Amino acid sequence: MAREQQRRLAAILFADAVGSSQLMGRDESGTVARLLDHLNRRLAPTVARRGGRVIRLKGDGGLIEFVSAVDAVAAAIDFQRTMAEVNRDEPQDKAIVFRVALHLGDVIVDGDDIYGDDVNVAARLESQAPPGGIIISHTLGEAIDGRIKATLHPMGELSLKNIVRPIRAFRVEWKPEDWPVSAATATPTPDATPAPRPSASSRLSIVVLPFANIGGDPEHEYFVDGVTESLTTDLSRMSGTLVIARNTAFTYKGKSVDVTHIGRELQVRYALQGSVQRGGNRLRVNVQLVDTANGSHLWAERFDKPIGDLLDMQDEVVARLARQLGTQLIGAEARRAERAPNPDSVDLYFQGMAWLNKGNTPDYLTEARRYFERALTLDPGNIEALVWSAYVDVFMASLYAAEDREARLAAGEAALVEALTQAPEHAWAHLSLGLAQIQTRRAAQGIAECERALAIDRNLAPAHAMIGLAKFRIGRGEETEAHVEEALRLSPRDPFVPAWLSIAGDAKLLLGKDEEAVSLFGRAIALNRNNPYTHFLLAAALANLDRIAEAKAALQAGLALNPKFTMRRYLAGAASDHPTFLAQRDRVADGLRKAGAPEG
Known part of the structure; x- marks a missing residue:
């Protein structure tokens, strides 16, 4: 009924x-x-x-x-x-x-x-x-x-x-x-309700409150509790984050709660609330992130899916929500840090991450690295700042945005190895090291590093996309799409989605499937126009389809974001000596030249 x-x-x-x-x-x-x-x-x-x-x-x-x-x-x-x-x-x-x-x-x-x-x-x-x-x-x-x-x-x-x-x-x-x-x-008048006092927590801190089982179906109770517990576990992986333990959080189960009161009681900055509801043959999950200082809602999401195996659904729901929530928390902390009169190393790290999430232009990446460097100056032991500054070096080299490509890759890899000696279970450090290896003709090793990252954090969606990148570098581009699709399944609203679509498009372009490549590049650019490499690849695909005017426009859009791109840099950055890849890359180079790419 x-x-x-x-x-x-x-x-x-x-x-x-x-x-x-x-x-x-x-x-x-x-x-x-x-x-x-x-x-x-x-x-x-x-x-x-x-x-x-x-x-x-x-x-x-x-x-x-x-x-x-x-x-x-x-x-x-x-x-x-x-x-x-x-x-x-x-x-x-x-x-x-x-x-x-x-x-x-x-x-x-x-x-x-x-x-x-x-x-x-x-x-x-x-x-x-x-x-x-x-x-x-x-x-x-x-x-x-x-x-x-x-x-x-x-x-x-x-x-x-x-x-x-x-x-x-x-x-x-x-x-x-x-x-x-x-x-x-201003200050409320005596008959007004006083504004809640800010939480006393001085660091990113959150409680995942027990999700509500709308309708009370006992069949779904374990699913509801499982989502709450798994989100708590996944958020605990964020370095420097205080996550209230499951046993404490569950003392609020079934109670009407005031998040501002909980913020003061548990000394946390944020609370995550949610509910699960069945409607016919579909299950809906609603979540909202709340600032406990004033009760304001910072973010909300709805996940709607046909009912299937509840354990599989739980894994997928948690994977999607954890990635999005992590991005939202970084943004909230970055905005808080901007108002801090004397930002500390962790404040500067969050501000760097906020710049990184804006897009992949050389300017944004440079600004992000500047904050990571400042964070490391204040605290050389800030592993997060070390990992992400190294990631920026590796990624800048991947975008053909650095004159000193080989030196950046070497410096980034060395920093990541150092970070992993101190934090061997740092999933993103393994992923970043994998990317460095993929970009230096060691794709098989890069795949292994990304698989290590996934063994530590099964919900690390970008690792799947990096494996897809490695596959076309070793002449197996037909396998790339499946890896990108898995990344998208786990985190469909991820800030890295445009880059993942670009990877899938790159594989299609190498395989000679230019129409499919154009479609994927178009989707990527619609989500984020700030990745110059996607514009360059789109130019090559359009030129191969003899759409020369459009190709030239795409190339100019890329050069506006990265004026240092040249054919010399593109060819020098092959990142693979696999004969299949090199043969496929020739048609991309031909397309770029047709579009008017500077030789350099």
């Missing part, structure tokens, strides 16, 4: 940034950082003070639920007043302005999520709000009439996309003197 849906009445708030696509087109990384700053430091705390619940914060907006309609509108005004103050001295072409819409209606509760027709109404209303303004439905307007210091201006009946009935709405106007900015940003 299907589980009865849970419903409740709620005030629903939608907030969305105006023109975020154009802003990102001009400055993607800067805009994303400022959007996250506004959502996490202004919207989420304002919502918390007014008793709301963040359902999700996405890249340019959020969905919030309130029990009280009055509190919902008050929070919206608080937020817009704060944003007006923030943007007061901001140039018009850089200011981030939000539209906010609210509606009162019936919602269907799905774990930590809500949905239903009335949620859709709020979402569609948002586009009708003026930039920097607030629009509310007539239903919500009646609920707050006379209870809040604001004027409601009728907008008539609005026809909204995919909403059958017209919706009557009001535009909300408020006087600044009635809503001082301090109401949203």
Whole structure:
């Protein structure tokens, strides 16, 4: 029998940034950082003070639920007043302005999520709000009439996309003197709920709270607990991270918890919450990462899969979530480190990792290495900084971005060997050493190192992609795709996905499957335009298809990212003396020359 849906009445708030696509087109990384700053430091705390619940914060907006309609509108005004103050001295072409819409209606509760027709109404209303303004439905307007210091201006009946009935709405106007900015940003007044104190933890620390078994099916209880335990184990592999033990975390099982209270009680910065729910023949896993200092949601993910073998599903779910969560924690720690007056070695390491996750341009890699070097200057024993600085050297040489290719590879390999003498079970050090060997005509040894990395951490998805790279270097390019597919299965939203697609495309190009190669390179570039090597390979594939104009454009895009690329560097970086590979590489070189690659 299907589980009865849970419903409740709620005030629903939608907030969305105006023109975020154009802003990102001009400055993607800067805009994303400022959007996250506004959502996490202004919207989420304002919502918390007014008793709301963040359902999700996405890249340019959020969905919030309130029990009280009055509190919902008050929070919206608080937020817009704060944003007006923030943007007061901001140039018009850089200011981030939000539209906010609210509606009162019936919602269907799905774990930590809500949905239903009335949620859709709020979402569609948002586009009708003026930039920097607030629009509310007539239903919500009646609920707050006379209870809040604001004027409601009728907008008539609005026809909204995919909403059958017209919706009557009001535009909300408020006087600044009635809503001082301090109401949203300064010390709360005596009758307001005080903001939670920050966690006392001074280092990256997290608790994986027991996942909720939505529906209570006892058949799934061991699966739910298994996901929680396995995530705890996988996160414990992150060097320098404090992960609360499973036995302590499970004392909260089945309890309604306040993550800010847990943060203070366990002295952790972050909490991971999740739920598992069965719907027909599918199983859905929802997770959210929460900052325990203020209760703001930093990241959320949903994993939806047909029900099969539960143990196999558990492995796949954990693999995907662990990689994504690790990236999110690195980003959160890097943002925290940027605000530190005196960053220590670990702070600098996280900032270096944040630069590395931006993309594979020589500039980003150089900036990442600069932070790793600073981290090692403060603490020569920082193994993570040592491993990743060595990885940057190896990777820079792999991208034909270094004049001193052989010297970088040798230095990187030496540093990795040193790191492994101190930390022999460091999976990423084994993977990086494997890459160094692959790039120095020792592909078979490189495969063995990557397999060692996987023996230590079976969820290290990049190791599968590196094995795929090694395979085409020894003339077995037809095997590469399967290894890349395994990496994608384990971590489909990994920051390295564009590089993995490029590896698969490279193998197709070597095999003469140019159309398939173009498709793979196009997917990689759509995800991350900052890998110059992918543009060069795309140029070769297009030229081999006699699409010369497109090939020349692709080549120029690559040269804009790495102007030092030449045919001399490409040919010198063969990284293999296998006759099959060398013969296949000739057609890539021909394509690059047709596209106009400089000889150097």
